[in-house]
Amino acid sequence: MAHVAGIVLFALGIGLTIALHEAGHMYTARAFGMRVRRFSIGFGPKVAAFKRGDTEYSLAALPVGGFCDIAGMTAQDELSAEEAPHAMYAKPAWQRIVVLSGGVAVNVMLGFAILVGVGLNAGLPDPHADVRARVGETMCTADVLADGSLAPCQGAGPAAVAGVRPGDIITAVNGEPVADFVELRERILTMPGQTVTLGIERQGSQLELPVLVDAVERPSSPGGPAVDVGSIGVASAPVDVMVQHDWSTVVPATAAFSWDMAKSTVEAIIKLPAKVPGVVAAVFGSERADDSPMSVVGASRVGGELVERSLWPAFFMMLASLNYFLALFNLIPLPPFDGGHIAVVIYEKIRDAIRRLRGRPALGPADYRGLMPVTYVMAALLMGFGALVILADVVNPIRLFG
Structure with a gap:
């Protein structure tokens, strides 16, 4: 529910956002003495409409935007004698x-x-939060099941075997910098079965650790066939990036x-x-x-x-x-x-x-x-x-x- x-x-x-956008055009136009013919949320056939003053307000079938029709937006606009003094192009x-x-x-x-x-x-x-790939814990690697859950696994994962510890910051993969845990994950996913060198920052010291990336299975798409992806068995440490003001x-x-x-x-x-x-x-x-x-x-x-x-x-x-x-x-x-x-x-x-x-x-x-x-x-x-x-x-x- x-x-x-x-x-x-x-x-x-979304509807309110579009309506207020078009209202910004409508009310500024009226403030300068322009004539607003139609105010519409959506495009295409009208679903509902009513008229108030000189303006028709309508809701259209295609909810992909809206428009505000102002008389005389261009000099090629056809204008009635009543609309001519209010033409936008003459302002x-x-x-x-x-x-x-x-x-x-x-x-x-x-x-x-x-x-x-x-x-x-x-x-x-x-904007100044430290979002680097800080390791929260190391673990075994596991296949991803069709429902998104992880299969059971046991033992130490590749990262732990290689000497990666909680609190380490992974700064690079094969010498190429990684900005955060998301970038690290995306890089490792493409390297199943490969040995990679992780750049590690540990308590101010710089280390390089070789890690053999495990190949695990995960669905290629919802309901799709399983494919092999890389995993090294690390989880990110919590990152507090929000500041209340x-x-x-x-x-x-x-x-x-x-x-x-x-x-x-x-x-x-x-x-x-x-x-x-x-x-x-x-x-x-x-x-x-x-x-x-x-x-x-x-x-x-x-x-x-x-x-x-x-x-x-x-x-x-x-x-x-x-x-x-x-x-x-x-x-x-x-x-x-x-x-x-x-x-x-x-x-x-x-x-x-x-x-x-x-x-x-x-x-x-x-x-x-x-x-x-x-x-x-x-x-x-x-x-x-x-x-x-x-x-x-x-x-x-x-x-x-x-």
Whole structure:
């Protein structure tokens, strides 16, 4: 029951995020005397709609975003005589940029506010925490069963036989540095049956220990055949990376954490096209990568897992991350993104400034008809990618807990 409640809560959080993004456009547009024709959550056929004043509010069938239709967003927009005085394209450039960035600003503020709340109640990750691969205990190596549990095993594992002790920090594998336990695990998984040299830091001293990596079996995917992977029989020591804050420290801590989150989000957006083949493969049964893109369906499912285990800080941090992603994704300088429209306004100002320097008159609003092919291609790619990720989230979802 808690799992279902978590799914519903996160889905509502996504819906609220989208609604507030579009509200950022709508209210700034109205503040500058622009006419908002339609405010929609979702795309495609209308599920429900009502009209209040000059604006139609609607819920559409495809929950992959939303839009705010402002009269005269381009000079090619057809306008009624009543709408003409409120056309967006006729407003000063700075007002148009404020309106176009209104949704992004709302998402940044909302994400920041959520993280402030998390920082005050549960704490935020400490950017200076020591997350190196510190050994908590050594153990025997065991096969992973189909249900995710470990098969019985006995005796000392390869790491213990080689002389690895609890408290040691594993700094390198075969001379190549490892940043944390996750990187160590991923490296060892690919080396079954090999002898590797572990770089060890022990009480300030540097050691090198040769370790024969055991080959153990684990399922290649949920319900898939077993494959051999490497294991050396070590478990990580607990790492306390969370720091709780009060009002005197939470704002700068949130700003620092938000900056790190923004950098990670930009890197993820840049890598997004390269992840498409992996999503396609996941649809046809391949193992789904942990960092695979997720749709609203997959994110809501993960939110359900977090609520089921009462991991509320992680739930809200994921919601904050979604807001930052939506803000930065919308700044891509191509139509139909907000960043694409902002880029056109900036282009108009630069173009007209150059013309004035040459003694020529300004040309006014840009002709968007030349950008329509780019807009259609980008819209088609977005819809296709969204449908693909939703399908992957249905047939092969990401699971945080097995």
